[in-house]
Amino acid sequence: MSANDSIVAAATPIGESAIAVVRVSGTLCPKLCKDALRVPYPTPRRSSLAGYRDINECLIDDVIFVFYEEQNSYTGEPSLEISSHGNPLITKKIIEDLVARGCRLADPGEYTKRAFLSGRMDLTQAESVATLIKASSDRALEVARIQLRGDLGKKIRDLQSRLLDLQANLEAYIDFPEEDLPAEEMKGPSSALANLIAEVDHLSQSAGCAQLLEAGIRCLIVGSPNAGKSSLYNLLCGEERAIVSEESGTTRDYLSSRIEIGPFMVEMMDTAGLCEGGSTVERLGIERTLQLSEEADCFLFVLDSALPSPDSVGKVLAENINAENCLILENKIDLDDSKGFHSFLPDFQHLRLSIETGEGLDHCRTAIELMMQKLIPPPSEDCIIVNARHAANLAISGDFLREAHRLLLEDMSIELSLLEITSGIDALGEIVGKTDNEDMLDRLFNSFCIGK
Numbered sequence: 001m002s003a004n005d006s007i008v009a010a011a012t013p014i015g016e017s018a019i020a021v022v023r024v025s026g027t028l029c030p031k032l033c034k035d036a037l038r039v040p041y042p043t044p045r046r047s048s049l050a051g052y053r054d055i056n057e058c059l060i061d062d063v064i065f066v067f068y069e070e071q072n073s074y075t076g077e078p079s080l081e082i083s084s085h086g087n088p089l090i091t092k093k094i095i096e097d098l099v100a101r102g103c104r105l106a107d108p109g110e111y112t113k114r115a116f117l118s119g120r121m122d123l124t125q126a127e128s129v130a131t132l133i134k135a136s137s138d139r140a141l142e143v144a145r146i147q148l149r150g151d152l153g154k155k156i157r158d159l160q161s162r163l164l165d166l167q168a169n170l171e172a173y174i175d176f177p178e179e180d181l182p183a184e185e186m187k188g189p190s191s192a193l194a195n196l197i198a199e200v201d202h203l204s205q206s207a208g209c210a211q212l213l214e215a216g217i218r219c220l221i222v223g224s225p226n227a228g229k230s231s232l233y234n235l236l237c238g239e240e241r242a243i244v245s246e247e248s249g250t251t252r253d254y255l256s257s258r259i260e261i262g263p264f265m266v267e268m269m270d271t272a273g274l275c276e277g278g279s280t281v282e283r284l285g286i287e288r289t290l291q292l293s294e295e296a297d298c299f300l301f302v303l304d305s306a307l308p309s310p311d312s313v314g315k316v317l318a319e320n321i322n323a324e325n326c327l328i329l330e331n332k333i334d335l336d337d338s339k340g341f342h343s344f345l346p347d348f349q350h351l352r353l354s355i356e357t358g359e360g361l362d363h364c365r366t367a368i369e370l371m372m373q374k375l376i377p378p379p380s381e382d383c384i385i386v387n388a389r390h391a392a393n394l395a396i397s398g399d400f401l402r403e404a405h406r407l408l409l410e411d412m413s414i415e416l417s418l419l420e421i422t423s424g425i426d427a428l429g430e431i432v433g434k435t436d437n438e439d440m441l442d443r444l445f446n447s448f449c450i451g452k
C-alpha cells in the first residue's frame, strides 16, 4: 500500500435512498474527472452535473459531483464526491469502475487517517469524527463538536509549551554545582510544575463522562414495594412497558429502556421493591436490584408517602447512593394520609409528587435532569471531556511530572528532572498524535466506519 494511492468507498449506507455518495481521495481524482465524468477542468468545491461513464464508455448514471483540490479537502489530497441515484447497484458499478481505473477500496477510517497524516487535524479531532457519528444524545454531540473544533488539542499544546518554558528556565541553573544551588531559586519553577501537574490531573478527571456519554447514564429506580416505581418507569419511558398493579411485589425481573432525558441518553431501569422477608422469587428479585445498584450511575428512590417511612435502606444500597447521585421521590401525595419523610436520608434532596394526578412531576423531571447534569457537566474551557485513551496518556504524563517535581525539590537534581519533564511532554504528545505510531493509529482508525 502506498500513501499516495487513490482510495474509494461509499460514503452513505448501502440501500435504497434518495442519493448515494461515493468518495474518492488521491492523486487520480483530476484524471477521473476528465475520463469518467468528461469534465477536464472542474471548478473546485462547486457541484456539477455530469454523466458517469465506465471504462467501456457505458453510461452508469447521471450524477452530481464535487471536486476538491488538495489544499481545500477533508483528507489534504485531491478528492471527489460523486452523488448518484440511491440504488445500491449503481453505487456498486461506480465503485467497481473506479477500482478498474486504478483506485483501491478504502480501509475503515482511512479518509480521516489521511486527514490526520497530512496535518489537516490532530488525533483528538480525528477521534472526535468517530465520536460525532456515533453520538446518541445532544450532550454527546456537543462534546464531540467541541473536540472536533480542537479544544483538547489546544489545551494539550498549551501545557506542552508551558512545560518547555519551564525547562528553559531550569536550564539556566544547570551549570550551578549542586551545593551552590539556592533552594529559594527553585521555589518558582517547582510551584509552576505543581500547577501544571494539577492541570494535567484535572483534565483526566472527565474521562468517566466520556464513558457515560457512550454507554448512557444508568439510572436505577429503587424503593419500597408498591411505591409506584413501575408507574414512574412507564411515565419516563412514555409507554406502558412495566406491569403496574396494586399488588405488592409485582416487579421481580428488572426492566430496562434507553430513553432521552434532556440532552442525555439514559438507560432507565425498573426493579423489584426492597423489603424484608417475602417469597423466594421476591428475594431473588431484590438480590438482583442490589447487584444492579453496584453498577448504576444514579438512583430514583421511590417511596409511598402514605405509608410509614422505611427504617433503613440496607447496607448494599447505602454504600452506593449519596446525596449527589440519588433523589428521594415521595409519591402518592394525592392520598389523604400522605406525609413528609424528612428524617429519612435527610441530606438527600426530597421531592413530593403524585404520578396519579401529575402534581410535582415537572419539578421532578427538572431535578432528574439536574442530577444527570452533575454526572456529565456541559463541556467548557474548564471541563474538556477526555476519553479513556487521553486519560491513560495524561496519567502517564502526570507520573513523569510528579517524579520531576520530586527530583527538583528533594534531590535538587535539575538534569534528571529535565529528563522526566521531557518524558511528560512526550506522553502529552501521544494525545494529539504522533504519526510514527502505526500500531496505535491502525487500532484507532479501525474502529471507524468505511468511507469516513
Ligand SMILES: Nc1nc2c(ncn2[C@@H]2O[C@H](COP(=O)(O)OP(=O)(O)OP(=O)(O)O)[C@@H](O)[C@H]2O)c(=O)[nH]1
Residues within 6 Å of the ligand: 224, 225, 226, 227, 228, 229, 230, 231, 232, 243, 244, 245, 246, 247, 248, 249, 250, 251, 252, 271, 272, 273, 331, 332, 333, 334, 335, 353, 354, 355, 356, 357
Ligand atoms: N394514589 C396513587 N396511587 C399510585 C400513584 N402512583 C402509583 N400508584 C398506584 O400504586 C400501585 C403500585 O404501583 P406500581 O407502579 O406497580 O408500584 P411498584 O413500586 O412498581 O410496585 P412493585 O413492583 O410491586 O414493587 C398501583 O396500583 C398504582 O396505580 C400515585 O401517585 N397515587
Ligand SMILES: [Mg+2]
Residues within 6 Å of the ligand: 229, 230, 231, 242, 243, 250, 251, 270, 271
Ligand atoms: Mg413494579
